[in-house]
Amino acid sequence: MHLWIRFSLAAATVLWSAVAASADERPNIVVIMVDDLGFSDLGCFGGEIQTPNIDSLAEGGLRFTSFYNCARCCPTRAALLTGLYPHQVGLIRNGNSLTNNGVTIAEALGSAGYQTAMAGKWHLSRTKAFEDRQKQLDWLNHQSEPDRTFAPLETYPINRGFQRHFGPIWGVVNYFDPFSLVEGETPIEDVPDDFYMTDAITQKSIDYIQEMSQHDAPFFLYVAHTAPHWPLHAKPEDIAKYEKTYREGWHKLRDERYDRQVAMGLIDPKTFPKPELQGHGDDWEALDEATREHMSQLMAVHAGMVDCVDQGVGRIIETLKETGRLDNTLILVLSDNGASPERYLNPGFDRPNETREGKPIQYEGLFTPGSENTWGYIGSYWASAGNTPFRYWKAQSFEGGAHTPMIAHWPAGLKTKPGSKTDQPGHVIDVMPTCLELAGVEYPETYQKHEITPVEGLPLTPILKGETREGHPEMYFEHEGGKAMIADGWKLVQPKQNGEWELYHLAQDRTETKNLADQQPQRVAEMKRQWQAWFNRVKP
Template sequence: MLGLLLLILALLGNITRKIKPEAVKPNILVIMADDMGYSDLGCYGGEIKTPNLDRLAANGLRFRNAYNTARCCPTRASLLTGQYQHKVGLDRNGKSLTRDGVTIAEALKPHGYQTGMVGKWHLSEAIPLKDKAKHLDWLNHQYDPGIPFAEVSTYPINRGFDKHYGIIWGVVSYYDPFSLVEGDKPVKTVGKDYYITDDFSQKATEYIRDFTKKDDPFFLYLAYTSPHWPIQAPQEDIERYLPVYQEGWDVLQQKRRDRQIKMGLLTPQSNKLSPIQGRKWAELSAAEKEFNTKKMATHAAMVARMDRGIGQVLKTLEETGALDNTLIVFMSDNGASPEIMHVSGYDRPSETRSGEKLLYADAIPVADIGKEISYTGIGPEWANAINSPYRLWKAESIGGGIRTPMIVHWKGLKTPKGSVSDELTHVMDIMPTLLDLTDIPYPKVYQGNTIKAMDGQSLLPVLLGKKRPGYAQLFFEHEGGKALIEGDWKLVAPKRKAWELYDLKADRTESDNLMMKNPAKAADLKQKYEAWSKRMGVSE
């Protein structure tokens, strides 16, 4: 009798285990800004009004030692695959993501995740029309060649995303974007008061409301174009920031650094203020100051508008009851950009849809900066200043190019609210972190393709207040700019320049070149870089 009773209890226990619900997997929201300055956000020392991202930081975890790959496409490739970009086809900007890596969406989708993307893809090779005049007409929305914007097999909906609304190319007008698609169908017209940042924010809220109708968790990748050039924003938003930037880039850089020190993000001893590359503000004429003030005010308006949209997204998460079970990651694809384009071509239109001529570089009247006809960027001086305290800008392997603000917000964080981590972190850590968090295995084969190993490392131990092994070395290369970080040492060669050596513990802003003082260390690091470069197939 006792034996029978024990058998019944064992069977009941087995049944109970089988019907016990699995742990609820978290929703995931990854938000990426485009060409944003390291210190643009309020929570990273900026004066731009970013209350929503600041709120995430105040209740989450900020990283001050986080890195990207210095440029749009390579960073997006590393983010989505967890690999160095060279291994998945992005050895240079503008190519297609290859099939020897899986995207986060491809990894999560087979395990019950709903997957969506809103925004800039930029991982499909854009091939211009051979007829240059027709190509410009295509960019201008004045000619339809009847072809897709790139090979459709490379679109997001064919890389694991259930749905995608956004742009396929990388540079577009904020008022009438080229290459806008819904899935694989072109969106041929937009409304009169259209603004792309608002559109992406609204679409993200729609996706969340749709996802939360089901019990299955979701992964949403929200990739804004803001504040990438052309710098364009509603005039009323720009006007709010005009008084803020009249003192110029030298003063702005100093004020941001002072604020960063006061916030505890920096220490003055190891963060010398990097010299502005270009002219001093005092050297400008009154007209030049007015022109450049308007440009920076436009950039600020773009960042503020993005933050406002992120506020909409957060409100939707709250209203749908999804916020507490959503891991949110925010970062930028690279540092602020020095680019100022002078002519149309490739991805730059020459006219509006209605035939109004677009104005480039210095040909823009101050009153027109920020409007649809204005196609320019902030330039090197502002870019250097808003990457405070770091040197240089986008596309370089110096700090101003590859350091990114990074915020993680999640109810499961075991770190103090509002704390800051010094963990050496890379954008390619996001994929392994999400797989670790969701207990989903990384595939060795996907849809018949052999998948290369990830290079990133899970941040989950850090999020749980623990330590992780970390990187022995972290490597960087983009179109000639290259670097290696090992411990406190950084060996770096800006584009077309010689190697430089820095002790990041004493000199985070890479101001004191130690090449002559430590030739043995430099030689050792150079040898390690060259071995990695060879493995990646980097062409010198």
């Protein structure tokens, strides 16, 4: 247990009044979560996608180059909001509800006088399904109204500390006509003809900032984008920017991103050797011209989706400036996991087969991607290139799955040189205690009569101050059989398919290219023992 003084949040506002002169001195906090973003997708992390607004936050802030997530949507979001490993709060697997033995950032800060709001994807409520497949599809297609309660209402964001929420409850959406879209507890039945999910999240974030800035109390805003998670849906003007960008294939993309990362000092080729590109199925040279064009267009849509997110970040930054809040606002930008190799080629559960108007949705074939009539994915090769310089991808506990780009920007509070990089390790479980420490709120022992599990995260504030943080002696990972542990510069990892344990010396081999398990059997045995002890402690 970390050495926090623990108490009931009922006393939080009393504590705050004793330690601060006025609420205005506490920073606003904006956490921007992007979904299935490749480690190298952003310009400031080596990408070719146009992300000038996020890049500007990096230029004026701090980039984390050793920041970790939980390799999948639900687990990462649970860990970020509670400061606990996902196993401890009901999210050992996707599709469950966040349990009440964890307190969210919004619950903690809201009880201490913060305004709280969320725009975007929740994905922390148990999703339900009909036994009859056609009934499920009709529901997803907006063609029936059997129930517009998409999950238990008590698990919605509006009932987990967020005073305002707009966004989808489920994790997958048609970007032009999303399923499970709500405002508070109220389902949104119809959307305008020009609706696009990313723009809607941006606009609602702006509305919330403008509204909350009219009051003296600081605010916590969680901007949880669905992009660039599949399906690959983007506006034509955003796709057009990248129409020709990816026609030379994923090997060229990975090589160019790697070279830029080296040139910008983000990685050292001595400790970040370039691994072989990974993928399933035919490689680029084995594809015919028509298939290459289709694959290049899939990646172009992905790029357009990221580009649109960045445009929205620019509008959020401008709104913070206009309201006079930018200077004392900590902005964190990160991803829930690495780029995704997933390709589900059949409708079902959370994948519709028709639009609301009854037009069929195409999953296979050489279609032109981007519209709501198609359901595209970038696939494993583009995901591998997207996660340059790392191996593997979403859902794996290798670096490509569990390593996120992370940016911190805070003009009034960040003490590092603008544009700096830090290699000090961090984890999404550290975001919650960071927010509480900056707000002058201590982690609770109880909340609304529920016993709260002791926090696992550690504040990032020493790093933000330009200091060296003691950090986590070990960090642990597990998702659907993908396992890992990092300690003393070493990483023990087991592939999701429950293969043999592998050992890498991250201090010398950050990209996991040399498996030293056979050479270090005692280290493997000890780290396996430690991992199992951790898992036995945190699992339900």
